[in-house]
Amino acid sequence: MPEAWKRAVALEDTEVDVVVVGFGGAGACAAIEAADRGADVLVVDRFQGGGATAISGGVVYAGGGTVYQKEAGCDDSVEAMLNYLRLEVGDAVSPATLERFCADSVANLDWLAANGVPFEGSLAPRKTSYPTNDYYLYYSGSEAAPPFRDAATPAPRGHRAKGRGTSGKVLFKALARAATQRRVRVARQTRVTGLTTDADGRVTGVECRRITSTTGRLAHRWLSVSNRKLNIYFRPAGRLLDGPIRRLEARHGRTWRVRARRGVILAAGGFVFNRKMLAEHAPPYRSGSSLGTIGDDGSGIRLGESAGGATARMHRVSAWRFFNPPLSLVEGVLVNRDGERLCNELYYGARIGDHIAEQRDAKAYLIIDQRILDAAKSQLAGQTLWFQRWQANYLFTVGHLKAGNIEELATRTGIDPAGLRRTLDTYNADARSGKDRMGKDAEHVHPLERGPFYAFDCSLRTQRGFPCPMITLGGLTVDEESGAVTRVDGSAIPGLYAAGRTAVGVCSESYVSGLSIADCVFSGRRAGSAAAGAS
Structure with missing residues (x-):
């Protein structure tokens, strides 16, 4: 960013064509598209950019x-x-x-x-x-x-995206570079606190709090980077930094107003870090592990609501209960507290999470026998990355209950013994006949009969070695041709657009890996194009 721009944004109000709120996947795509269509674009981000995209699998x-x-x-x-x-x-x-x-x-x-x-x-x-x-x-x-x-x-x-480990950082780094090579300016450590509107209700810009002091910016950056990393691995430790970050923003933030001649695009993520909103809209998911940054607090959605925007599908959350890899674990049987089988264990983890969320207290258990455990251990090195290996090792060592027979395992786990016995008798009979009534491939259907038996707690709650990552899927309603935020009556709010997880989109009912980022590209480009072309 040129020195002249840094001085200008620190000292006086600014006017551009398009303001993008949030510099994650959707925000970067919106900014690039708007700039390619001739708009002068400013992106504002509370932290350093990247959002949930940068810490995703890419x-x-x-x-x-x-x-x-x-x-x-x-x-x-x-x-x-x-x-x-x-x-x-x-x-x-x-x-x-x-x-x-x-x-x-x-x-x-x-x-x-x-x-x-x-x-x-x-x-x-x-x-x-x-x-x-x-x-x-x-x-x-x-x-x-x-x-x-x-x-x-x-x-x-x-x-x-090709990159070692979870490659979201590779994907976002490329988008960030592409954005800053265009007529896109990025104001980091800037929190949008409100929208400005004219007498006709058109959104005309944003009001922000921007950290301008060197001391404040250095401290804020260190705390926010530490917070993001801690949140991924152990949220209780990350939560300790939430308050200091907010206090730094209040103490060192300076009011800054930006006028948007053509439009404002809200791309500030979802609300998975807002426990109050989760409790209100999606209570079964309160105990999961939030995936993203503390910027995913619903602030973008609330900004849209402040201008009259409607919301939808706020109850939809994607919680990921993955127990594959190792692949052998899909040969187990996933049951609820009544011992009833829930679904095909080969389903994608978010679909499995949906089935678990429907159960009493969102509790579920994967039942395996010694044969499955031995096979899974042998697959560990060749089928997993470090974070998957860490999870599996937890399950294989201290993260399970064990018993010599099914009835004893059920009693220890809190599952109805008679129900679990009926389920496994039916499953084993089907396996011997070469079929599965829930459609699991025959290759992964074998009788569970070689004790001891094990139960992995797959409930929708965070365990230290077995997290349950989740993202919110609902958000502001938008016109599907332009991405313009709409009111309850379906009319568009002039000058206001939304993209990514701030808005209802393609993945707002059901999630599979890659669908959210694909929707960020689709909806981000749509909003960027429409805002750039607005008069």
């Missing part, structure tokens, strides 16, 4: 015949992608919008690649929640399980 859900699918020798079509997503997305968006999302999928992935995001067509050889560093294309949803495989030819559509 997966983009794309299909219809991408260059990387072709490189891996995988056939796919827009129709197959659409048929699959119809079952996942439901009525979260209109049929026309979903069709457009799928039709634009190849072009949006190419757009990311043109902006420096690296991808590769190395296909993971097995179903997994996240591939190892040898693979960057995989089946990231429930495509291969019924009823999805019956509705659409399965294809791998999880395109992971």
Whole structure:
């Protein structure tokens, strides 16, 4: 950022064409698109940028015949992608919008690649929640399980940005570089506190608190970076820094007003770090692990509401209960406290989380026998990255209950013994006949009969070695042609747009890996284009 700009934003009010609130995946895409259409763009971010995108797995859900699918020798079509997503997305968006999302999928992935995001067509050889560093294309949803495989030819559509570990940082770094190479200015450590409007209700800009002192900026940066890292691994420690961060913002923040000639785009994430909003809208998920930053506190949604914007699907949260890898664990049986089986254990972790959320107290347990545990241990080194290995080692050592027979295990776990016995007798009988009534592939269906037996607590609550990451999916309602925020009556609020998890979008009903970032690209570009073209 030029020195003249730094001095200007610290000392006086500013006027630009488009203001983007939030510099994560959606905000960066919106800013790039608006700048490419000739707009003078300012992005403001409470922290250093990146949001949930930078700490994600960096997966983009794309299909219809991408260059990387072709490189891996995988056939796919827009129709197959659409048929699959119809079952996942439901009525979260209109049929026309979903069709457009799928039709634009190849072009949006190419757009990311043109902006420096690296991808590769190395296909993971097995179903997994996240591939190892040898693979960057995989089946990231429930495509291969019924009823999805019956509705659409399965294809791998999880395109992971190429980078070791969780590669969201690679994806965002490329987008941030692409944004700052254009007519995009980024004001970090700037918190938007309100929207400005004219007499007709048009949104005309934002009011902010910007940290300008050197001491304040250094302290704020150190605390926010530490907070983000602690939140990923142990939220109680991260929570200790929430208050100091807010106090720094209050003490060192300086009022700054920015006028937006064409529009304001809200791309400030969801509300997963706002426990009060979770308790109000999605109480079963209060005990999960928040994925994102403390900026995902619903502030972007509340800004939209302050201008008259409506919200929808605020009850929808994606909680991820992954116990694969190691792959052998999908051969277990997932049950509730009554001993009833919940679903196909090969489903994607967020779909499994949805089933668990429907249970009494959101409690569930994966039941395995010694054969499964031995196989899973042998797969650990070759199928997992460090964070998956850490989780599995926790489950294999102290994170389970063990018993010599099923009735004893049920009693120790708090499961109804008679119910669990009926479920396993039925499952074992089906396994011997070579079928599974919930559609699990025969390759992963075998009788559970070799004791001792083990129970892994898969309830929707955070355990120190077995977190349950989650993101919120609902947000502001928007016009699906432009991304303009809409009122309860469906009318658009002039000058105000929303994208990413601040808005209702393609993944607001059901989530599979990569669908949120893909929607950030789709909705971010849509809002950026509309705002740049507004008069």
